[in-house]
Amino acid sequence: xxxxxxxxxxxxxxxxxxxxxxxxxxxxxxxxxxxxxxxxxxxxxxxxxxxxxxxxxxxxxxxxxxxxxxxxxxxxxxxxxxxxxxxxxxxxxxxxxxxxxxxxxxxxxxxxxxxxxxx
Amino acid sequence: xxxxxxxxxxxxxxxxxxxxxxxxxxxxxxxxxxxxxxxxxxxxxxxxxxxxxxxxxxxxxxxxxxxxxxxxxxxxxxxxxxxxxxxxxxxxxxxxxxxxxxxxxx
Numbered sequence: 406x407x408x409x410x411x412x413x414x415x416x417x418x419x420x421x422x423x424x425x426x427x428x429x430x431x432x433x434x435x436x437x438x439x440x441x442x443x444x445x446x447x448x449x450x451x452x453x454x455x456x457x458x459x460x461x462x463x464x465x466x467x468x469x470x471x472x473x474x475x476x477x478x479x480x481x482x483x484x485x486x487x488x489x490x491x492x493x494x495x496x497x498x499x500x501x502x503x504x505x506x507x508x509x510x511x512x513x514x515x516x517x518x519x520x521x522x523x524x
Numbered sequence: 525x526x527x528x529x530x531x532x533x534x535x536x537x538x539x540x541x542x543x544x545x546x547x548x549x550x551x552x553x554x555x556x557x558x559x560x561x562x563x564x565x566x567x568x569x570x571x572x573x574x575x576x577x578x579x580x581x582x583x584x585x586x587x588x589x590x591x592x593x594x595x596x597x598x599x600x601x602x603x604x605x606x607x608x609x610x611x612x613x614x615x616x617x618x619x620x621x622x623x624x625x626x627x628x629x630x
Contacts, residue, residue: 440619442568448596448613450560450568466618500567508557510615512579514567 409433409501409515416521417491425518427484427501434512436456437503438487440474440511445497453499455507456484456491486516526614528549530622537602538630544589545597545625552592558615559588559597562610562624572597584599604629 412426423459425440442455454465458474463475483506484501499518527550537543541563548556555575558606568599575595585600599606607629612622 449620450562450613450625452621455619464617502568504615508556508615508616510570510573511560511568512570512573514569517567 409439409503409513410497411501411515411518414519414521416523419492419522420435420492421510422489423438423491423495423499423520424485424487425499425520426434427515429482429484429503431482433478433503434477436455437501437505437513438507439475439477439484440502440504442474442500442502443497444500444517445494448497464482483523490524496520496522525618526553526620528612528614528620528622530610530612530625532625533623534626534628536628536630537598539602541602542600543627544599545601545610545612545627547590547595547597547622549593549595549614553614553616555591556614556616557588557590557595558613559586560611560621561606561608562611570612571610573592587625599627602627602629 411426441457443451456463465473472489476485501515503513504511529548531546557575561574562568571582578587587598609624609626611624614620
């Protein structure tokens with residue numbers, strides 16, 4: 406079955422870091438690009454970055470460079486997104502999504518992980 | 525970066541109506557445009573890519589058209605199940621989404 410399953414909701418304090426996991430089926434893990442997309446409450450979708458299935462190389466959105474890290478763990482077929490120096494502006498639902506190539510749309514989505522940043 | 529805009533931001537129509545959503549790109553993106561449907565509290569769902577290619581399992585009342593800088597998503601015979609927010613996306617780096625169009629039933 407072709408699915409992405411994300412970790413559960415998080416509450417974090419300002420200045421701390423977040424790590425979200427996205428477990429993929431083996432087929433997705435080896436064949437698909439994994440993107441991270443976030444959505445602040447009542448707002449639209451914002452692309453955060455992607456990880457290449459071939460070499461594991463990550464590319465992040467310019468506005469998040471230096472704060473976001475995307476990695477993968479082969480034995481567990483799990484992808485990770487870490488976001489540091491959290492502020493209230495990072496309160497959002499974080500999605501992982503998959504595309505078969507860099508030039509195809511996101512046809513598989515995780516269920517989303519809610520993050521609340523609050524002191 | 526390429527900017528994406530959508531109009532209208534909110535649309536209210538009756539069941540059975542035909543509705544059209546417009547998406548505009550700030551530069552020529554050829555046909556590299558996707559449409560997603562997002563119901564409240566759910567992840568987005570891909571409806572259409574390459575401007576007009578319907579994904580498997582998506583009802584045929586959904587259709588997409590356009591190329592270059594102007595694109596449309598049409599829902600013919602609007603159903604209650606279609607109440608959602610619709611996003612366009614240019615799926616090339618940096619994968620910019622439009623701001624969304626909320627579709628409501630009268």
